[in-house]
Amino acid sequence: MNETPPTLTESALRGIACKCPRCGKGKIYSGFLTLRPACEACGLDFAFMDSGDGPAIFMIMIAGAIVVGAALIVEIKYQPPFWLHAALWLPLILATTLLPLRAMKSLLIALQYHHKAAPGRLIDRAPK
Ligand SMILES: [Zn+2]
Known part of the structure; x- marks a missing residue:
């Protein structure tokens, strides 16, 4: 296991590759977007991972x-019928949202791990 902390670039590449943010070897997903409970290679507990929305x-x-930029360009240049717009942009919407979603979620988790992001906590300021 690599003991030195990864650089920002290494963390981002591990994220895009959907690998463990600490060791870069274990996979973080057990399903399409379902996270494993822990890393299979280094044992990092994935309970901290929460990328939310x-x-x-x-x-x-x-x-x-x-999609909107491409649809506007095609409409202005060619004025195709609406069925052609539907045939072009519905598959493009699915391709541009579902295909990169795993890598984007994993990237945000890797950056969360790299920057040690966590929910805010109140510190105890009571006089002693
Ligand atoms: Zn790991």
């Missing part, structure tokens, strides 16, 4: 820009 929001923004 972050991956979905990023994919909605990125896919929305791609």
